[in-house]
Amino acid sequence: MFVQVAVNGSRTRADHHRVPLSAEDIAADAVACSEAGAAALHIHPRDVSGRETLEGTVVEQVCKAIRRRTSLPIGLTTELSIAGSPARRMQLVRQWSTLPDYVTVNVAEAGWDELARWALDQGMGVEAGVWTVSDVRRLALSGLDGALTRILVEPIDQSRTTALATIEHLHQALDLCELRSPRLQHTEDDSGWTVVADALKRGLQTRVGLEDMLTLPDGTRVESNADLVTFALHNDLTV
Numbered sequence: 613m614f615v616q617v618a619v620n621g622s623r624t625r626a627d628h629h630r631v632p633l634s635a636e637d638i639a640a641d642a643v644a645c646s647e648a649g650a651a652a653l654h655i656h657p658r659d660v661s662g663r664e665t666l667e668g669t670v671v672e673q674v675c676k677a678i679r680r681r682t683s684l685p686i687g688l689t690t691e692l693s694i695a696g697s698p699a700r701r702m703q704l705v706r707q708w709s710t711l712p713d714y715v716t717v718n719v720a721e722a723g724w725d726e727l728a729r730w731a732l733d734q735g736m737g738v739e740a741g742v743w744t745v746s747d748v749r750r751l752a753l754s755g756l757d758g759a760l761t762r763i764l765v766e767p768i769d770q771s772r773t774t775a776l777a778t779i780e781h782l783h784q785a786l787d788l789c790e791l792r793s794p795r796l797q798h799t800e801d802d803s804g805w806t807v808v809a810d811a812l813k814r815g816l817q818t819r820v821g822l823e824d825m826l827t828l829p830d831g832t833r834v835e836s837n838a839d840l841v842t843f844a845l846h847n848d849l850t851v
């Protein structure tokens with residue numbers, strides 16, 4: 613079972629007191645998640661004030677702090693809202709001197725394909741996030757499928773029922789377009805565990821973490837990212 617952990621996203625300490633923000637906190641969290649059985653990381657680097665950033669100095673600190681302590685593959689966000697514009701995003705990532713193992717690229721965002729091709733040219737992996745059937749078509753037309761680390765199937769801001777319907781449409785479109793990259797399925801908040809359970813039923817990779825959910829399926833608040841990983845790996849969510 614492949615469970616990635618999204619340790620922080622845009623969450624703040626007001627959301628959860630143990631959201632890791634500094635490079636050292638993220639590295640310590642990564643170690644705990646690795647020991648709990650996580651297969652890979654998804655991280656939003658933060659500056660000293662805790663704000664999300666794609667600045668090269670912070671990316672370097674985060675990657676180096678993690679690699680000093682664990683060999684878990686490191687994935688970084690490239691969310692457009694963090695950089696502000698596609699041009700600024702490219703300017704920032706081109707300054708990275710230490711590279712993560714892969715980046716997440718949202719196909720709905722302007723400039724996604726230039727960013728994905730640049731990342732592949734640098735030897736990084738690319739996770740391509742698809743939110744709609746239009747994203748799937750765009751991804752198919754790009755011809756990037758064979759080069760991707762995985763496709764992220766991500767219904768955004770949807771109720772449980774709507775999320776499951778969207779997922780079904782996304783998989784049908786991916787099949788129709790014959791996109792063969794491994795699929796990881798996840799979403800956030802109330803629908804998070806429903807979508808994880810559906811991923812496991814389908815035999816797909818999935819993702820948990822404080823970015824995606826702050827509670828267990830029964831509403832109990834979790835203490836840490838490692839608790840979420842442990843729960844996903846040691847409970848039969850498919851029943």
Ligand SMILES: C[C@H](N)CC(=O)CC(=O)O
Nearest residue numbers: 689690691716718741766
């Ligand atoms: C909508 C999701 N938060 C997208 C995600 O988790 C990947 C990313 O950082 O770009």
